[in-house]
Each structure stands twice: as structure tokens, then as C-alpha cells.
Amino acid sequence: MSVIARRAGAAVRTCAAGFGALVLTVAAACGEPPGGGGGTAGLADDPRFVWALTGADRQIHEAVARLWNEENPDRRVDIFFLAPTADEQRQALFQDLQSQAGGFDVLGLDVIWTGEFANFGYLESLEEFRPRIEGTSLAGAVDSAQWREELYALPYSSNGALLYYRTDLIDEPPTTWEELYETGTEAAGKAGVSAYVGQGDRYEGFVVNFLELYWSAGGELFDDAQEYSTFLEGDAAETALDFMTEAYETGFYAEGFDSMVEDDARALFQAGEAVYMRNWPYAVPLLEGEGSAVAGDFAVAPLPTFTGEGTTSALGGLNNAVSSLSDTPKLAREFVLWAATDPEAQAILADSSLPPTLTSAYDDVDDPRLELLGEVLAQAHARPPVPGYNALSLAIQDNLHPAYIGQENPAAALEDVDQAADAALEQE
Amino acid sequence: MTTTTNVRMRQGLGERAMGWVFLTPSFAFMAVIALFPVLYAIGISLYRIRGFRREPVGLDNYLRVLSDSGFYNAVGNTLVFTVTSVALEFAIGMAFALIMHQAFVGRGLTRAVILVPWVIPTAVAAQVWRYMFDRNPGFVNAVLGTDINWLRDPTWTMVAIISADVWKTAPFVALLLLAGLQTIPKDYYEAAKVDGAGAVQRFSHITLPLLRPAIVVALLFRTVDALRMFDFAYVFAGYSNSVATLSVYAQRFLVADPKPGYANALSTVTFVVVMLVGLAFISRMGRHMVGDVARKERR
Numbered sequence: 001m002s003v004i005a006r007r008a009g010a011a012v013r014t015c016a017a018g019f020g021a022l023v024l025t026v027a028a029a030c031g032e033p034p035g036g037g038g039g040t041a042g043l044a045d046d047p048r049f050v051w052a053l054t055g056a057d058r059q060i061h062e063a064v065a066r067l068w069n070e071e072n073p074d075r076r077v078d079i080f081f082l083a084p085t086a087d088e089q090r091q092a093l094f095q096d097l098q099s100q101a102g103g104f105d106v107l108g109l110d111v112i113w114t115g116e117f118a119n120f121g122y123l124e125s126l127e128e129f130r131p132r133i134e135g136t137s138l139a140g141a142v143d144s145a146q147w148r149e150e151l152y153a154l155p156y157s158s159n160g161a162l163l164y165y166r167t168d169l170i171d172e173p174p175t176t177w178e179e180l181y182e183t184g185t186e187a188a189g190k191a192g193v194s195a196y197v198g199q200g201d202r203y204e205g206f207v208v209n210f211l212e213l214y215w216s217a218g219g220e221l222f223d224d225a226q227e228y229s230t231f232l233e234g235d236a237a238e239t240a241l242d243f244m245t246e247a248y249e250t251g252f253y254a255e256g257f258d259s260m261v262e263d264d265a266r267a268l269f270q271a272g273e274a275v276y277m278r279n280w281p282y283a284v285p286l287l288e289g290e291g292s293a294v295a296g297d298f299a300v301a302p303l304p305t306f307t308g309e310g311t312t313s314a315l316g317g318l319n320n321a322v323s324s325l326s327d328t329p330k331l332a333r334e335f336v337l338w339a340a341t342d343p344e345a346q347a348i349l350a351d352s353s354l355p356p357t358l359t360s361a362y363d364d365v366d367d368p369r370l371e372l373l374g375e376v377l378a379q380a381h382a383r384p385p386v387p388g389y390n391a392l393s394l395a396i397q398d399n400l401h402p403a404y405i406g407q408e409n410p411a412a413a414l415e416d417v418d419q420a421a422d423a424a425l426e427q428e
Numbered sequence: 429m430t431t432t433t434n435v436r437m438r439q440g441l442g443e444r445a446m447g448w449v450f451l452t453p454s455f456a457f458m459a460v461i462a463l464f465p466v467l468y469a470i471g472i473s474l475y476r477i478r479g480f481r482r483e484p485v486g487l488d489n490y491l492r493v494l495s496d497s498g499f500y501n502a503v504g505n506t507l508v509f510t511v512t513s514v515a516l517e518f519a520i521g522m523a524f525a526l527i528m529h530q531a532f533v534g535r536g537l538t539r540a541v542i543l544v545p546w547v548i549p550t551a552v553a554a555q556v557w558r559y560m561f562d563r564n565p566g567f568v569n570a571v572l573g574t575d576i577n578w579l580r581d582p583t584w585t586m587v588a589i590i591s592a593d594v595w596k597t598a599p600f601v602a603l604l605l606l607a608g609l610q611t612i613p614k615d616y617y618e619a620a621k622v623d624g625a626g627a628v629q630r631f632s633h634i635t636l637p638l639l640r641p642a643i644v645v646a647l648l649f650r651t652v653d654a655l656r657m658f659d660f661a662y663v664f665a666g667y668s669n670s671v672a673t674l675s676v677y678a679q680r681f682l683v684a685d686p687k688p689g690y691a692n693a694l695s696t697v698t699f700v701v702v703m704l705v706g707l708a709f710i711s712r713m714g715r716h717m718v719g720d721v722a723r724k725e726r727r
Contacts, residue, residue: 120479256564258580391685
């Protein structure tokens with residue numbers, strides 16, 4: 001609430017000027033790291049460098065930093081926790097960099113920011129580390145860390161989507177989207193509940209839900225070198241949009257799907273109101289917990305595809321990058337590599353059920369869900385981290401959201417997204 | 429410097445000059461607070477900024493604004509919102525003011541109740557309204573017995589935003605008009621009654637003309653405020669083009685798709701539009717007021 005209050009409270013003119021004024025203020029504050037809700041973790045009295053990353057999952061990241069500090073007592077790291085929401089993290093990082101304050105050495109970046117930050121000149125190239133992570137880190141995570149075939153970040157943590165289903169209503173999880181549609185409709189009719197909940201609101205979550213359908217129909221947004229849009233090649237875009245349109249029209253998607261975010265879906269599924277749910281792994285403990293109507297009556301499976309082969313999930317998570325303003329670039333590079341490849345560090349993530357990116361971390365885990373997640377993540381797709389990813393995401397939201405709820409011509413909407421995809425590549 | 433020496437010379441400054449001396453610190457303060465950010469924003473709008481690359485591009489950002497369909501879309505949304513919401517707020521505010529002006533039992537309570545929406549912070553009110561309009565749990569739909577997709581159908585979203593804004597600011601208009609009503613001497617009404625004027629005639633021949641200054645102020649405030657509306661549009665529909673106002677559209681290029689040069693060009697254009705409308709109000713409708721006051725002073 002305070003976020004919005006803060007944002008909305010200022011008139012835009014003030015905002016616009018505020019951007020400049022803030023930059024000045026921050027610069028004047030002698031490199032004091034910016035950020036509203038953040039603060040350093042105080043892990044080291046005399047830290048040699050600072051790692052800035054999301055304020056979510058604090059304890060896990062602190063444990064990783066503590067491990068580094070134990071192993072490197074004379075080169076200790078401190079963490080600067082940013083706000084837990086992605087937009088605010090991005091803004092705080094921008095402010096630190098754009099103002100030349102340079103308070104952060106290692107930047108924890110959402111997987112979709114690589115291209116933008118690299119294109120802005122904020123990041124050091126980490127191409128030299130490619131041999132160290134290729135083959136040992138999740139392929140999708142490596143994809144998400146590069147822009148124009150050059151590495152600008154190294155993988156750290158990951159995340160993938162799962163299909164939650166009701167074991168009391170469905171015997172076997174479906175392998176194709178058609179099967180999901182049919183079994184879901186039938187079971188929903190019998191049980192008098194909704195068939196499917198997921199993320200259908202006009203935001204990044206919708207983009208992810210759409211892309212999972214799109215990828216599983218064989219689509220790719222860009223050519224390999226990320227030089228032009230291939231959004232409309234083949235019929236993947238139409239197939240995906242048609243599926244969503246039909247699912248919305250026929251009521252396969254639950255009432256209110258078009259304004260549903262992660263936790264809306266989770267709440268409905270938890271109340272026993274849906275047969276299927278697409279969601280991140282965070283929902284598992286909540287659904288098993290007290291007060292859940294479906295505890296013991298649900299299971300998770302990989303998301304289906306159109307062909308019935310494999311699975312596709314959008315990849316979430318964090319990559320670590322080295323700020324081009326860092327005073328200790330060598331140390332920062334070493335830390336980034338360590339966080340990506342050290343088995344102990346990655347095991348901390350696995351033990352705390354934050355999916356690691358080191359593939360060997362999945363080898364001998366007892367947790368069957370983490371094992372399943374390892375399978376899913378091995379086949380997961382990175383959203384292309386091109387410089388204009390945010391603009392592209394907004395274009396997908398602006399065009400395809402109205403299209404699937406029947407307010408815009410689908411063909412024109414897809415055409416507009418294709419143009420936005422080309423524009424997202426432009427390097428000004 | 430000369431002013432201080434003058435003071436020391438005990439010749440005494442004219443009242444007007446002293447007035448200027450006392451006002452100077454306030455003006456200087458205002459210039460720093462209000463003028464500097466505006467000028468700074470205009471300065472930034474002359475650059476193209478992408479990360480660490482910054483190149484002066486002259487008026488290029490402004491030319492791009494003029495050929496940007498998203499900008500015209502935002503202008504359209506802003507105009508629809510402003511005209512509709514200000515008209516409704518004025519009509520409802522006037523009705524509230526007339527009610528509150530009447531002497532009846534429970535007048536104080538009525539005034540307090542009518543003013544409650546105005547006291548709630550806009551961002552909070554927007555969140556609450558958003559929740560009520562949402563299909564889940566569907567409060568508004570349940571009350572109206574409808575099945576409308578308030579938050580995701582652009583036309584209905586605009587209706588929802590306007591209703592919420594009218595709810596929020598009609599009391600403000602009412603408050604301003606009430607203050608105006610209370611300055612009208614009762615004698616006029618009594619005299620009119622004696623002369624046999626009906627309620628409608630009294631309203632149109634006494635209330636409206638004498639309320640004119642208050643009406644102008646209320647309309648000016650509301651119009652200028654509505655032109656730069658951000659809260660409701662952002663909370664209801666995010667950066668979506670469907671109902672994006674000028675302010676939301678500028679914010680989009682500041683945060684979501686960062687092009688600070690372009691964002692500042694957009695906000696400068698918004699600023700100019702708002703200022704022109706404000707000046708138009710003051711010069712067209714306000715001249716009479718200023719004239720009235722001046723004439724009275726002369727007498």
C-alpha cells in the first residue's frame with residue numbers, strides 16, 4: 001500500500017523532476033546506497049564489497065553470504081536488501097547506477113533484466129566464465145544471463161511453474177493442453193467447481209502464462225542471435241492465443257481469470273474451488289498447511305504441452321552481475337562465480353527450497369518435489385532478456401490481454417506484438 | 429543592498445517597497461521548490477538518455493511526442509475523464525452545498541458525513557474501490573445486480589474511475605461552494621421573496637450570479653487536478669493504454685520503460701497543457717471577479 005501511496009502521492013511533473021533531483025541527492029550523499037525499504041544486513045563490520053538484491057527470502061541469501069564470509073574472512077561481503085517487488089528493485093538499482101553513485105558491487109538481477117542493464121552500460125562482461133557454467137548450470141538460466149551471445153551475469157537462483165491438480169478429481173495429470181481442457185471441464189462439471197485458475201490479469205504473470213502456451217506450441221520470440229523477431233513464424237502465437245480465447249469464452253478459465261494474480265489463484269485452489277492451477281512452487285506448503293481445504297488432495301506435475309512431449313515453464317529467479325562502477329571488480333567477479341558454481345552455496349538454496357541453478361544440486365536430493373522441479377527447470381525457457389523486455393511485456397499485456405477476453409481483433413493484436421518485439425531489440 | 433541602506437538611512441521605504449522586501453525570501457524559496465524542478469525537467473527533456481549514454485537531441489523528444497499514438501490516446505482518455513468527472517462533480521457538489529446550507533436538524537452530522545470521502549487519501553480510496561469493482565468478490569456487481577467486467581473492459585473501467593473520482597471529490601466542490609453560499613446575505617432572498625420570486629428564480633437570479641467567484645475557483649481547481657489525474661487510473665489499470673491518462677503515460681517512460689528524456693518531454697507537455705487550461709480559466713472567467721473586486725475597492 002505504501003508503495004502506491006508514495007508513487008501516487010507525487011504529481012508526475014514532480015516525479016519527472018524528482019528523478020533528476022533524486023539522482024543529485026544520491027550523488028551528493030557520497031555513494032550512500034539508495035533505496036527506500038532496504039538496508040544492509042550488517043553481516044560484516046568491514047565489508048570489502050556490497051551485494052544488492054531482493055528483500056524477499058532474506059535468510060537464504062544471508063546464509064549464502066555468511067558462508068562466503070567464513071571462507072573469506074579478509075574479503076567479506078555485506079548484503080544490501082532492496083524492496084521485495086521487482087519494479088522497485090529495478091528502480092533502486094537504476095538510481096545507484098545512473099547517478100554514478102556505485103554503492104553496489106554485485107547486482108542481483110531478475111532474469112529478464114540482463115539485456116537492459118547490459119545495453120545501458122551498467123554491467124561488466126562475464127564472457128570469460130562461460131566455460132565454467134555451461135553444462136553445469138541450468139541451460140535456461142544461462143540463456144537468461146546473456147545478451148547478444150555475450151554473458152553479462154551468472155546464474156544464482158531459479159524458479160519454475162508447476163501444474164497443481166486435485167487428486168480426488170483427476171487420476172492422472174494431463175500431458176497435453178487439450179487433455180487438460182477436456183479433463184478439467186469434465187471434472188469441474190461433476191464437482192461443481194471451476195476448471196482452471198492461473199495468472200490472467202494484465203501484468204507480467206499473464207505474459208508468462210501466455211508464453212508457456214506459446215513455447216509449448218513450438219514458438220520462439222527471436223532468432224538465435226537476437227537480431228529480429230520471429231514471433232509470428234509458424235502458428236504458435238495463434239495456437240496459444242486461440243487456446244486462451246476459447247478457454248475464457250467457454251468458462252474453462254475460472255470466473256475472474258482476467259484479473260487473477262498468483263495469490264488469487266492460490267486462494268481459490270486452496271478453498272477447493274478449482275480442479276487445476278498453474279502456479280509457482282511457493283503454493284505447496286500453503287496448500288498443505290492448516291486451513292487448507294485441499295490438504296492431502298492435491299499433487300503437482302509438469303505443465304503440459306501441445307504435442308504431449310516434455311514440458312515448458314517460464315524461468316524465474318536471479319542472476320548475479322558485476323556493476324561497471326564497482327571499485328572491487330575482481331573480487332565481485334570472483335564472488336559471482338562462486339555463488340553460481342560452489343556446491344555448498346547452491347546447496348543452501350536447495351535446502352531452503354529456493355531452486356538452485358547448479359544442476360548437480362538436484363542430483364541427490366530426497367525431496368521429490370525438488371526433483372520434479374529439477375526436471376521442469378531443465379526444460380524451462382528463459383524469457384528473452386533483451387533491452388526492451390519491459391516494453392515488449394507491456395505490449396503483450398496491452399494487446400493480447402484485450403484479445404483473449406474478446407475485446408480486440410486477435411490478428412491485429414498479434415501483429416502489434418510482433419512489431420513491439422522488433423522494437424525491443426533496438427539499441428539506441 | 430540598496431534597500432538595507434535605505435532602511436538604515438531612516439528615510440523609510442514606501443509600504444509597497446517594504447512589502448517586496450518581506451516577500452523576497454518567500455519568492456526565492458518558491459523559486460527553488462517549484463521553479464527549479466520544472467526547469468530541470470525541461471532540461472532533461474532535451475536529451476536522449478539510455479543508461480550511461482546521454483546525447484543532446486534538441487526538440488527531437490517533443491517531435492516524437494507529437495507523432496506518438498500512445499500520447500494522443502492518453503490525451504483522449506484525460507479529456508474524457510476531465511470533462512465528465514468535473515461536470516458530475518460540479519452538479520453533485522452544488523446539490524450537496526445547497527443541502528448543507530439549509531438549516532435543519534442534523535445539519536452538522538450531514539456535513540461531516542458528506543465530507544468523509546474527501547478526507548480519505550486518494551491512493552487508499554483507489555485501492556478500496558478497485559477491490560469493490562473487482563469481479564472477485566464482485567461487490568459492485570452484486571449491489572447493482574450486473575455482471576460487468578469493471579476492471580478489464582476499457583469503457584467500464586473509465587466509468588468506474590469517474591465514479592470513484594466523483595465520489596472522492598464532489599465533497600471538495602461542495603465545500604468550496606458552501607463557503608460561497610454563506611457569503612450571500614439573506615436579505616437578498618427575503619427581498620426577492622417579498623417581490624414574489626419563486627425558488628427557481630431565486631436560485632438563478634441571486635444564488636448563481638453571486639456564487640460565481642466560488643464556482644470559478646471550484647471548476648479551476650477540479651479541472652487542473654483532473655488533467656493530471658494519476659492515482660485511480662494507475663491503481664485500476666496499471667500502465668495499460670486502455671485508460672492511461674497523461675500522467676500515467678509519462679510515468680510509464682520513467683519507470684516501466686525507462687527513457688527519462690522522453691518521459692520529461694511528456695510531463696513538460698502535460699505541464700504546459702495544464703497551465704494553459706488554468707490560465708484560460710483565470711483570464712476568461714476570472715476577469716469579472718477581479719474586476720468586481722477592483723471596482724469595489726475604488727468605491
